[in-house]
Amino acid sequence: MHYIGIDLGGTNIAAGIVDENGCMVVKDSVPTQKERPTEEIVDDMAALCNTLCKKSGIPMEEIRSVGVGCPGAIDDKNGIVSYCNNIPMNNYPMCEILGKKLGKRVSLSNDANAAAYGEYIKNGSGCDSFLMITLGTGVGAGLVLNGKIFSGFNGVASEAGHMTLVHDGVQCTCGKKGCWEAYASVTALLRQTKEAAENHPESSMNENIKHRSKVSGRTAFEEARNGDETAKAVVTKYCEYVADGLTSLINIIEPERVCIGGGISKEGDYLLNPVKEWVNNHEYNRYCPKTAIETAKLFNDAGIIGAALAGR
């Protein structure tokens, strides 16, 4: 049995055909061109599904259902995009419209939830509770409880990036101050890296930033691995911000497994080990089985796989 998953992003529409175990058979993408009318975007989503069938030789009749992962607030029960800033949609009945174009049952999930579900299927399956956090431009989260995406009574839960880490702290884009995202996102790491380089002009990190005239989320990690003390301090503090927020989530939810995704998770043990150590030293639970913490495995495929299988 096969399923189509579509990860509708602000830049690209990525889609794939997935089997019942979450293995990707074929994938492809087209530009979203998000400024055009939504109907045209949905036409391209349908066309991409047909392209996948042709490419794989799996006829559309053998596709059991189609799932869409979409940014924004999603009414998954009714298949409606309640609102989305990134690709302008407001009360848009995605499942009905795409369903008619394809002649298939279509389901809808928030994109972060779909990615969490994809990682759950491939790497957390069978566990009672699975939390994925994504350290990217912002900090996203998705929670799978008893094998199902948890999205709150109104479809917009798991905005863990907007839990407060520092009361009255750094201004967040959401309007509140001190959100976890304002300390633990890659955007925040960039800010922390630049500030440290400016404050330590003698550091090798500052020299290299000036030399290459660019700074990324990897800069501090690279320089720390090369032994620069300024960079080491940035990485240590960044990992502490990540770990402190994660400890809060573990204290609240006690998920069986946590998976850390997003570009920065490619730092592997250099991120994971200090985060795990901090959580272990600070979590409330000292005596019961502990939450396992690991890095994501699927990266960009998670959203497609999760969207495909979440609505089965």
Next chain:
Amino acid sequence: MHYIGIDLGGTNIAAGIVDENGCMVVKDSVPTQKERPTEEIVDDMAALCNTLCKKSGIPMEEIRSVGVGCPGAIDDKNGIVSYCNNIPMNNYPMCEILGKKLGKRVSLSNDANAAAYGEYIKNGSGCDSFLMITLGTGVGAGLVLNGKIFSGFNGVASEAGHMTLVHDGVQCTCGKKGCWEAYASVTALLRQTKEAAENHPESSMNENIKHRSKVSGRTAFEEARNGDETAKAVVTKYCEYVADGLTSLINIIEPERVCIGGGISKEGDYLLNPVKEWVNNHEYNRYCPKTAIETAKLFNDAGIIGAALAGR
């Protein structure tokens, strides 16, 4: 159909007979005397159940099941108290031992979860997700999802009092710094009240504290209502601490309803209105249906009612 609920506390064993709608038929309590052997405490729990039957005229044969709410880490699936600091227990098979004494099926819940379930049954029934927070000596929480207590994969979830509100902030009793509990508990309010009185010796609040030579969780609220500016500032900031943590929980969980319990909830609208306003102005969700926030209705009966019905 009737059920017995037992709220096992560090000071008292409180118990009651409850009908299927959560109405209390009869209740009673005996001192816990927590220093004695656990077996003796459990003997008194069983004796209290028999007393309730005699008092109410409902014979034990007509009691369908018995539920116990207990502090600490609870393995509710296996009916075992994993650990408890308050009443020393470690891997104690409560359900088996009490069940044998009474000849009844016995269920076990964490006490904060049982209280949340009690409020849910009486005041949140039918809602998809119900979160109770208790502002007391500490800050407790309990979450009911789809009509069932959510306790994490290991039985110790909902320790929302130990989510960080101020990274690297005030030392908490749990070992971590900056926990919500260290800012939003009654213990924290007392500290904030004393500090403000000391810093404002001219305030009416300071005069009254000196005059009565005592300070309680109610002091700042009372003085604020009487117009003292120092007290008003304490109450405003305290409500902001409560609201900021609650906003984090709403952003993460999006429960359909939140109920605020504990002694301080008796301040009613004087607590509730500023908390609701702050949450409304700062929560991430702006466009979807919002979480309803209210104060608890059952107070001390919640734990008995919830324990009685949670294990049905």
